[in-house]
Amino acid sequence: MTQNPPHLLHPLFDTARRMIDGDCQLADYPSLVTFLESCPPGAIEDWNQAARFIVDYSASTGTYSRFRGEVQRFLLFLWREAGRSLQECNEDDVNRYMRFIKSPPAHWISQAPANGFKTHDGTRVVRAQWRPFVSKGSYAMRQATLDAAIRALNVFFRTLVARGYLNRTPMANARRSEQKASRAQFEDEDGDELAPRLTDDQWHYLKETLLLAAEEDDKYERHLFIVITMKSLYLRVSELAPQTNELTNETYYPTMGAFRQRVVGGIRYWHMKVLGKGAKERYIPLPSEYLWYLKRFRRWRALPPLPERGEQVPMIPRRHGGDQVGKRAIENLVKEAFLLAADRLDKNGRKDEALEMEQISDRTHYLRHTGASMDIESGRPIRHVSEDLGHASVAFTESIYISASSSKRYKTGLARSI
Numbered sequence: 361m362t363q364n365p366p367h368l369l370h371p372l373f374d375t376a377r378r379m380i381d382g383d384c385q386l387a388d389y390p391s392l393v394t395f396l397e398s399c400p401p402g403a404i405e406d407w408n409q410a411a412r413f414i415v416d417y418s419a420s421t422g423t424y425s426r427f428r429g430e431v432q433r434f435l436l437f438l439w440r441e442a443g444r445s446l447q448e449c450n451e452d453d454v455n456r457y458m459r460f461i462k463s464p465p466a467h468w469i470s471q472a473p474a475n476g477f478k479t480h481d482g483t484r485v486v487r488a489q490w491r492p493f494v495s496k497g498s499y500a501m502r503q504a505t506l507d508a509a510i511r512a513l514n515v516f517f518r519t520l521v522a523r524g525y526l527n528r529t530p531m532a533n534a535r536r537s538e539q540k541a542s543r544a545q546f547e548d549e550d551g552d553e554l555a556p557r558l559t560d561d562q563w564h565y566l567k568e569t570l571l572l573a574a575e576e577d578d579k580y581e582r583h584l585f586i587v588i589t590m591k592s593l594y595l596r597v598s599e600l601a602p603q604t605n606e607l608t609n610e611t612y613y614p615t616m617g618a619f620r621q622r623v624v625g626g627i628r629y630w631h632m633k634v635l636g637k638g639a640k641e642r643y644i645p646l647p648s649e650y651l652w653y654l655k656r657f658r659r660w661r662a663l664p665p666l667p668e669r670g671e672q673v674p675m676i677p678r679r680h681g682g683d684q685v686g687k688r689a690i691e692n693l694v695k696e697a698f699l700l701a702a703d704r705l706d707k708n709g710r711k712d713e714a715l716e717m718e719q720i721s722d723r724t725h726y727l728r729h730t731g732a733s734m735d736i737e738s739g740r741p742i743r744h745v746s747e748d749l750g751h752a753s754v755a756f757t758e759s760i761y762i763s764a765s766s767s768k769r770y771k772t773g774l775a776r777s778i
Contacts, residue, residue: 367697369488370391371487372410373476376415376424379415389483399439401445402445406435406439409520410431411430413520414428420768430509430513431516433461434457438453440458446525452515455534467491468491470491470493470495471496474490496721555761556725557726557730557733558726562713569697580700582655582679583696587727588650590724591727592646592650593650593748594732596636596728597724599614599635600690602686613684615673616667617669618634619666620643620667628647633769636750637750651666661681691722698720732749732761736762745757
């Protein structure tokens with residue numbers, strides 16, 4: 361059985377359920393013990409502190425996975441590349457780590473995601489294909505990904521300081537310049553930072569592919585509805601999935617009752633209630649064209665054309681009906697939709713475009729960014745887009761989506777009065 365040699369890389373944390381059931385003990389992970397013993401002194405206690413930290417976030421699968429991934433990568437870098445323990449860590453280590461994750465070595469990168477452990481003869485052992493980073497094509501660090509790593513490490517270090525394991529957080533004096541992704545990876549031709557999005561052609565091709573697929577096999581009706589909804593209403597995956605409030609332990613399940621009518625200025629409109637980040641509610645007006653897709657999806661589900669007030673039917677059911685699907689299932693459906701378009705592109709001889717579509721197939725946020733970007737470009741007021749996105753300020757929305765081309769900027773600059 362092939363495993364990563366203990367002197368190279370080794371996964372540090374198992375699934376949330378196994379970590380909790382095992383009470384964060386190392387007894388079931390003999391290869392991990394060997395690995396930790398080969399690391400700098402203090403690595404085992406570092407692991408204990410980190411394990412306790414990530415288990416605190418186990419109530420949400422997505423949150424747990426994010427913290428596990430970020431903390432795991434940092435510890436492996438700190439022990440293997442810097443040769444230091446957490447208590448020796450300083451801002452220079454953080455600066456070096458930021459440079460490291462922008463372009464990690466090839467042996468740190470896997471082509472497919474995989475949990476680090478599997479069971480063999482009653483013992484948890486390493487999966488040979490596991491690596492700290494995952495990238496299907498050429499690896500590229502985007503600013504949003506780097507920001508997520510920084511946020512996770514900030515929380516991690518602040519927690520360790522609060523618990524008395526560290527005296528101070530090394531993030532405090534880390535250089536801001538190191539916390540920026542390579543500008544070439546996320547700038548447009550004029551040097552403006554942009555939200556990652558589909559091109560107009562990619563979007564129309566994806567939509568057309570799903571419409572054709574759904575006509576041929578109605579199992580793709582869910583794919584079509586999810587993709588159209590996320591793009592048209594600027595939704596995150598989490599806003600279509602059940603959400604558990606970790607403080608009250610109450611779970612919100614999206615239902616068709618989220619679609620409601622409202623009279624504004626004497627005209628009746630449809631909108632959708634969305635529970636966003638921080639359990640903040642917002643109501644997003646439905647484009648008139650969207651109602652066609654909503655009616656189509658409901659017809660496939662043998663429901664009346666439009667939702668009734670208080671309707672408790674799950675928003676996105678499992679394939680054969682029943683309960684609302686979860687976040688991971690929605691992510692998989694979006695990925696399948698992208699791969700379907702990639703396969704069609706490939707069959708039509710558009711090999712490079714097919715490869716690009718395949719590479720972004722697991723980036724569900726492209727749909728949200730595409731919808732917002734296209735609407736802003738078509739002239740929808742930025743304030744309206746900002747409110748529908750759920751942003752705290754218009755300025756924040758502008759910083760992400762607005763790109764003034766040089767020609768327009770110079771033209772408007774010429775027309776200014778003195």
